[in-house]
Amino acid sequence: MDTLDLLLSRRSISPALLGEPGPTDRDIAAMVAAALRAPDHGGLRPWRFAIVRGAARQRLGDVFAEAVRARDPTWTEALLERERGRPLRSPLVVACGARIRPDHKIPEIEQLLAAGAAAMNLLNAAHALGYGAMWVTGPNSYDPMVAGALGFHAPDRLVGFVHVGTPPADVGAIERPDPRAHMAEWTGA
Numbered sequence: 063m064d065t066l067d068l069l070l071s072r073r074s075i076s077p078a079l080l081g082e083p084g085p086t087d088r089d090i091a092a093m094v095a096a097a098l099r100a101p102d103h104g105g106l107r108p109w110r111f112a113i114v115r116g117a118a119r120q121r122l123g124d125v126f127a128e129a130v131r132a133r134d135p136t137w138t139e140a141l142l143e144r145e146r147g148r149p150l151r152s153p154l155v156v157a158c159g160a161r162i163r164p165d166h167k168i169p170e171i172e173q174l175l176a177a178g179a180a181a182m183n184l185l186n187a188a189h190a191l192g193y194g195a196m197w198v199t200g201p202n203s204y205d206p207m208v209a210g211a212l213g214f215h216a217p218d219r220l221v222g223f224v225h226v227g228t229p230p231a232d233v234g235a236i237e238r239p240d241p242r243a244h245m246a247e248w249t250g251a
């Protein structure tokens with residue numbers, strides 16, 4: 063498959079459908095290397111990744127449940143259990159974030175965009191290696207307690223969780239928009 067076909071064939075796979083095996087150490091290193099090729103204004107290299115797999119996923123689930131309980135003590139045990147189970151859905155969760163330099167001349171938004179571009183490269187690299195993946199966020203990814211537990215202390219920020227694993231044999235096709243619906247020639251006239 064050539065590179066463009068690879069980019070055009072990437073699709074997200076729900077974490078619930080991502081099975082074993084997860085990426086090897088070598089594949090994780092390749093995915094992170096691809097992520098580090100993201101553009102980065104000012105050479106700040108803000109990208110940081112917390113690799114969560116094996117039993118650590120259970121511990122991350124506990125952090126999620128604790129964070130939810132702290133945000134809203136009325137949550138039932140059943141709902142908390144659902145939070146605990148979130149990281150266990152796929153063999154690998156990569157918590158993607160940015161080490162933010164708040165007073166730097168490069169605006170914070172650009173530091174976050176660099177981290178987002180890195181997460182996108184991580185997704186494409188996972189796809190190139192034959193894995194399925196999906197980028198998810200939700201309230202936990204914006205909770206300072208969750209971020210702190212993963213090593214992202216304010217002003218550092220998480221930009222999301224990339225779940226990675228082996229996709230089902232047949233993931234089906236998804237209809238994509240016509241590119242022309244998202245572009246227009248600007249002539250300045």
Ligand SMILES: Cc1cc2nc3c(=O)[nH]c(=O)nc-3n(C[C@H](O)[C@H](O)[C@H](O)COP(=O)(O)O)c2cc1C
Binds near residue numbers: 072236
């Ligand atoms: C920053 C960001 C956060 C996202 N968070 C979620 C999420 O929490 N839950 C979800 O179902 N999809 C989320 N998505 C969307 C999926 O990752 C995915 O892009 C979407 O399901 C469309 O699938 P596709 O990537 O194959 O086009 C997020 C995407 C981005 C870029």
